[in-house]
Amino acid sequence: MIRERFLVSIARNSIAIALGLMFLAPFVFVILTAFMTSDQALTANLWPTSWHPENFVDIFTKLPMFDYVVNSMTYSLLATGFMLLSSVPAAYALAKLRWRGSNAVFVVVICMMMLPPQVVTVPLYLMWANVGLTGTLWPLILPMLVGDAFSIFLLRQFLLTIPDEYLDAARVDGCAEWTVLLRVVVPMARPGIAAAAIFQFFYTWNDYYGPLLYTSENAESWTLSLALSQFKHLHHVEWNLVMAATLLVMAPVIILFFLAQKAFVAGVTLTGVKA
Amino acid sequence: MLSFLAPALVGIAVFFIYPLASAIYFSFTRFDLLTTPQWVGTRNYAYLFTQDKLAWQAAANTLWLVVVLVPARMIAALATAMLLTAARRGSGFLRTVFYLPALAPPVAATVTFVFLFNPSTGPVNSLLELFGVDGPLWFDSPTWAKPSLVLLGTWAVGDLMVIFLAALLDVPKPLYEAAALDGASSWQRFRHVTLPALSPVLLFAAVTGVIQTLQYFTQAAVAASVASGEATTGGGVSSTFGYPEQSTLTYPLHLYIAGFRYYDMGYANALAVVLFVAAFAVTLVLLLRFRAFAGGRK
Numbered sequence: 262m263i264r265e266r267f268l269v270s271i272a273r274n275s276i277a278i279a280l281g282l283m284f285l286a287p288f289v290f291v292i293l294t295a296f297m298t299s300d301q302a303l304t305a306n307l308w309p310t311s312w313h314p315e316n317f318v319d320i321f322t323k324l325p326m327f328d329y330v331v332n333s334m335t336y337s338l339l340a341t342g343f344m345l346l347s348s349v350p351a352a353y354a355l356a357k358l359r360w361r362g363s364n365a366v367f368v369v370v371i372c373m374m375m376l377p378p379q380v381v382t383v384p385l386y387l388m389w390a391n392v393g394l395t396g397t398l399w400p401l402i403l404p405m406l407v408g409d410a411f412s413i414f415l416l417r418q419f420l421l422t423i424p425d426e427y428l429d430a431a432r433v434d435g436c437a438e439w440t441v442l443l444r445v446v447v448p449m450a451r452p453g454i455a456a457a458a459i460f461q462f463f464y465t466w467n468d469y470y471g472p473l474l475y476t477s478e479n480a481e482s483w484t485l486s487l488a489l490s491q492f493k494h495l496h497h498v499e500w501n502l503v504m505a506a507t508l509l510v511m512a513p514v515i516i517l518f519f520l521a522q523k524a525f526v527a528g529v530t531l532t533g534v535k536a
Numbered sequence: 537m538l539s540f541l542a543p544a545l546v547g548i549a550v551f552f553i554y555p556l557a558s559a560i561y562f563s564f565t566r567f568d569l570l571t572t573p574q575w576v577g578t579r580n581y582a583y584l585f586t587q588d589k590l591a592w593q594a595a596a597n598t599l600w601l602v603v604v605l606v607p608a609r610m611i612a613a614l615a616t617a618m619l620l621t622a623a624r625r626g627s628g629f630l631r632t633v634f635y636l637p638a639l640a641p642p643v644a645a646t647v648t649f650v651f652l653f654n655p656s657t658g659p660v661n662s663l664l665e666l667f668g669v670d671g672p673l674w675f676d677s678p679t680w681a682k683p684s685l686v687l688l689g690t691w692a693v694g695d696l697m698v699i700f701l702a703a704l705l706d707v708p709k710p711l712y713e714a715a716a717l718d719g720a721s722s723w724q725r726f727r728h729v730t731l732p733a734l735s736p737v738l739l740f741a742a743v744t745g746v747i748q749t750l751q752y753f754t755q756a757a758v759a760a761s762v763a764s765g766e767a768t769t770g771g772g773v774s775s776t777f778g779y780p781e782q783s784t785l786t787y788p789l790h791l792y793i794a795g796f797r798y799y800d801m802g803y804a805n806a807l808a809v810v811l812f813v814a815a816f817a818v819t820l821v822l823l824l825r826f827r828a829f830a831g832g833r834k
Contacts, residue, residue, distance in 0.1 A: 277619050281633045284691065287648050288636070290659050294651070305662040351544035360537045366545075368823060373552045375819040377751035379788040380812040381555035383562065383795050383804050388555070390569070407547030438540070467641040469754040474796070477773045486643040490758040493647075493765025494776055500651055510644040518639050526698060 291504050291511075299499035316505040324488075324498070325480075326506065333484040336398045336472075337465040343405035344412050344461045349454065351408050352416030353442050357428060367417070374410035378470060386474060396479040401471040411464075412457045418531050419453025420446065456528025459521055463514055485510050556812070562805040569799050580806035591807065593782055594790035600682055601752055601786065605689050606745040610738070613696035618730075620697075621704050631701070638694030646758040649688045650675050675763035678783040685755055685784065696741055703737040704730070736825075743822050750815050753792070756784040772797065787811060 294302050295316055297309045320326050354360075355367050389400040423446060431441045447454065469486050476482035483491075489510050492498035498506075518525055563580055565573035584591055616634045620627050637645065653660050653674035661671035672680045707730060715725045731738075760779035774797050778785030791811065795804030 273619070273622055277623055277630055280616065280619070281630055284633050284637055287645075287652055287691065288640075290652055291648050303657045305657075305665075307659055307662070347543045347547070350540040354537050354540035354544075358537050358540070366541070366548075369548055369552070370544075371823065372816075372819060373548060375747055375815065375822070376552070376556075377747070377788065377811055377815050379751060379753070379791050380808045380815070381552070381559055382792070383801050383808065384555035384558040385551065386795075387569075387801070404547065404551050406543065407550065408544035410552075413544060442540070463639075467643070469643050469758065473757070473773060474792075486641055489647060490643050490761055491773065493650075493762045495773075497765065500657075503647060504651065507644045507647050511640050514639050514641060515636070 291507055294501055295505040295508050297501045299501050302500040302504070313501070316501055317509075320502050320506050320509070323502070324492070324496070324506070326485075326488075326509070328481065329483055329485045329488045330509075332398060332482055333466060333486070336402060336468075336484055337462050339402045340405045340465045341458050341461045343402065344409045345454065345458060347406055347408040348412040348416055348457070349447065349450075350442065351413050352420055353446060355413065356417045356420035357423075357425070357446070358438070370410050370413050374414055382474060389475065395475055397482050398472065398476060398484070400475045401465070401468070405461075409461065412461055415457050415460065415528065415531060416450070416453055419450055419456070423449050452524050452527055453531070455521060455524035456531065459517060459525055460528060462517065466514060559805045559808050559812070562802055563809045564802075565805075566800075566802040568801060573802065576802065580803045583803065584806055584810065590782065590785070591787075591790055594785045594787045597682065597783070597785055598750060598752060598787040601685070602746055602749045604682070605686050605752075606742065606749055608686050608690050609693050609696055609745060610741055612690045612693045613700050613741070614734075616693065616697045617700040617704055620701055631698075634697055635694035637692045638697075640692065642692075642754045643758050645692055646688060646755045647762055649684065649691075650759055650762040653684055653687075675759050676780055678781040681759070681763075681780060681783045685759060688755060688759075696745075699737060699741065700734070703734050707733040739825065740822070743818055746818050747815055750811065750818070751788055752786050753788045756786045756789060760784050 290307070293307065293309055296312045296314060297316075298311070298313055301310060355363055355370070385400070386395065389395050394400050394403075427445055427449065428441055431445045432438075436444065467486060468484070469490060472482070472484045472487040476484075476487065480488075485506075489503075489506055492503050492506065562573060564575060564577060566576045566580070567573040620631055620634070623630060640648070652658050655661055655671065655673045655676055658674075660674075664671040674680050674684045711729050711733070712725060715729050720728065757774075757777055761773070761776045764776045764779040774793055777789045777793060787807070788811065791804055791807040794800045794807060
């Protein structure tokens with residue numbers, strides 16, 4: 262019995278280690294290839310015979326990488342900031358204020374969140390073309406000023422976990438609703454707000470469809486993600502440089518994850534169902 | 537209340553209700569970006585259902601992904617989550633390792649996979665060769681391109697795994713102990729304790745998985761573009777979509793091409809309305825379980 266259990270645990274650990282290596286392997290190959298020469302990246306050698314950190318300089322000198330970084334940062338930071346300004350109050354109204362129709366509005370928010378973006382792509386594109394903003398990233402940034410469905414949903418779920426007693430106490434003290442939100446709810450909801458902000462940053466940083474739709478004709482507005490997808494097809498960039506650029510695209514997301522792991526995992530769990 | 541919600545209500549009207557209504561209206565018209573819409577009745581739909589063979593191929597590709605990718609991801613998520621609950625030492629480290637790929641930006645992850653699975657120069661086929669296996673053409677093969685995308689989606693399973701892991705840790709321990717006392721085998725414990733306890737989370741994962749897969753775009757577009765990179769030159773960004781031989785042409789890609797390569801806006805909207813009906817039908821399943829999903833106010 263004990264022997265059997267021992268064997269089972271060895272088997273289980275071996276599977277876990279093997280799986281872990283498989284999940285990590287692609288990252289390892291990306292890193293190794295990013296340090297190779299272009300010729301070597303095309304050989305069966307998996308380990309670099311010589312190391313070339315200058316590849317990371319090359320992607321900035323051979324490609325307008327710096328512009329892509331600025332575009333991506335502009336899109337991600339503005340969209341995240343705008344989303345917080347508009348979505349935190351909306352989530353508060355849906356989670357903590359009592360009014361007729363709040364459930365109906367919430368159902369609409371869920372429908373909006375579930376709507377495949379491609380369904381409304383053409384009318385929205387025409388709308389932005391009419392005001393002359395196609396070719397830029399503004400059609401993706403400006404809508405965040407009036408709320409993002411997924412963020413509203415996520416924030417509402419988090420605000421529901423804050424006991425009403427704290428809010429009522431502030432109200433009894435004569436606080437207006439905006440004061441209750443800013444002084445009581447926002448400080449208590451910091452982990453939820455952090456999670457929503459991280460998700461929004463990731464979503465915009467990773468976004469391919471939006472930049473493709475609005476900026477594919479104007480390479481000056483390209484984000485890192487969109488540019489990375491085009492290196493092979495349009496510019497015939499060598500694999501070692503493509504992998505260096507891939508690392509650069511991955512880096513901010515992974516660094517942010519390790520800095521804010523707790524808030525992040527709490528947020529992911531919040532998007533699941535409350536069993 | 538209104539001062540908190542007013543911006544969001546404007547957002548719902550301008551970026552949801554209005555474009556949805558005009559997509560439905562435009563779907564009965566014919567126009568490019570230059571001319572005014574002309575009413576053509578149901579002609580776009582007639583074309584879609586009776587003549588556009590590529591639309592059927594695209595729908596079949598998307599359906600293939602729904603049927604294969606969604607279950608593959610759910611099984612992988614459940615398996616890794618259960619492995620983590622069983623592991624005693626190092627489970628924190630392992631959890632991060634399993635989660636990491638889900639963090640990789642989809643474009644970066646797809647570029648990585650096309651590189652790894654490059655038929656002649658990629659590490660995967662080089663390794664397979666060591667074992668005497670002649671690897672397939674992966675993203676360059678009409679047969680293997682979709683399975684390669686499934687591998688990519690399964691690698692990035694961490695987001696789903698974290699949700700399953702939280703649900704698994706919520707299953708009351710005494711249930712397992714009671715089942716073990718009654719002599720239940722580990723399969724029986726899984727079948728009669730774990731699965732029923734997880735059913736709301738599994739339903740949620742299935743529904744959102746199907747909706748995500750109906751809009752599957754980025755990985756298919758990027759894989760086609762990068763894999764075809766050495767085979768083709770020039771052409772617009774969308775000229776490579778579907779490579780090889782339309783095997784990765786998903787339904788949203790077909791819609792995008794209709795609208796933004798051929799500027800056939802009326803027809804693109806007809807395709808959009810059909811996509812909307814499909815996604816809405818799936819969303820209804822969620823809404824019918826509204827309480828379980830959103831945890832209403834008591």
